[in-house]
Amino acid sequence: MRPIPVWMxxxxxxxxxxxxxxxxxxxxxxxxxxxxxxxxxxxxxxxAGRPVDAPSAPAVGPRVKTSASGATPAEVWSPxxxxxxxxxxxxxxxxxxxxxxxxxxxxGILDQAYDHYRAAARMNPREAAAWDGLARVWRDWGYARLGxxxxxxxxxxxxxxxxxxxxxGTILQLLGRNKEAREQYARAAALDPAAAYAHFNLGLVxxxxxxxxxxxxxxxxxxxxxxxxSVARNRAADARRRAADGMxxxxxxxxxx
Numbered sequence: 001m002r003p004i005p006v007w008m009x010x011x012x013x014x015x016x017x018x019x020x021x022x023x024x025x026x027x028x029x030x031x032x033x034x035x036x037x038x039x040x041x042x043x044x045x046x047x048a049g050r051p052v053d054a055p056s057a058p059a060v061g062p063r064v065k066t067s068a069s070g071a072t073p074a075e076v077w078s079p080x081x082x083x084x085x086x087x088x089x090x091x092x093x094x095x096x097x098x099x100x101x102x103x104x105x106x107x108g109i110l111d112q113a114y115d116h117y118r119a120a121a122r123m124n125p126r127e128a129a130a131w132d133g134l135a136r137v138w139r140d141w142g143y144a145r146l147g148x149x150x151x152x153x154x155x156x157x158x159x160x161x162x163x164x165x166x167x168x169g170t171i172l173q174l175l176g177r178n179k180e181a182r183e184q185y186a187r188a189a190a191l192d193p194a195a196a197y198a199h200f201n202l203g204l205v206x207x208x209x210x211x212x213x214x215x216x217x218x219x220x221x222x223x224x225x226x227x228x229x230s231v232a233r234n235r236a237a238d239a240r241r242r243a244a245d246g247m248x249x250x251x252x253x254x255x256x257x
Contacts, residue, residue: 128158
């Protein structure tokens with residue numbers, strides 16, 4: 001792993017009192033930003049009751065055409081990563097920085113993904129995809145609290161993007177700030193009614209608040225938007241049963257802190 005920048009070490013020291021509460025459990029560990037082993041937070045899964053990710057935010061700007069001159073080890077392992085590496089080597093534009101960062105994150109190489117998202121943010125501070133990517137890497141490392149600022153910057157850069165609002169919602173939810181997460185998921189769903197991920201996440205947080213009727217309706221919208229999302233149908237049926245049993249609570253009454 002590359003040496004940790006001084007500013008990152010400062011953040012980690014300042015946040016050491018709160019970091020442990022943000023670590024997410026998983027089956028496989030990895031080296032986090034401090035060089036110590038942390039619990040890996042895989043892309044959240046709706047089956048596990050955690051929020052689901054939106055597709056990565058696309059970068060702006062022109063796409064640079066490149067030509068390959070033989071397979072590289074990265075290309076053999078991941079053609080997408082190999083192509084992104086070649087494009088970046090030929091033209092390290094904002095778009096190519098972000099596409100390389102996304103390919104690295106998909107491959108689980110989070111430290112290098114972070115470096116390239118950071119480079120894109122420095123090149124264009126209004127590039128929402130860069131801030132969104134940084135927020136997701138912090139979250140994937142298990143440090144949701146440290147990704148909160150970058151998630152807010154992504155929304156500042158692209159307030160009409162349902163993708164970045166969903167990312168902010170996932171981080172808020174993982175921090176137990178369910179009322180704020182619900183607001184972000186609702187905004188994302190309103191911005192893109194076809195975004196199954198936003199409706200599904202809205203259903204999850206409504207269920208956490210024991211607002212089961214709202215949860216059922218959100219899960220049903222998710223299932224309509226993406227019929228392959230069978231977990232949404234199952235959760236909608238469960239929420240309907242709970243609502244029928246008189247278990248519906250007022251919004252926010254049972255919010256987890």
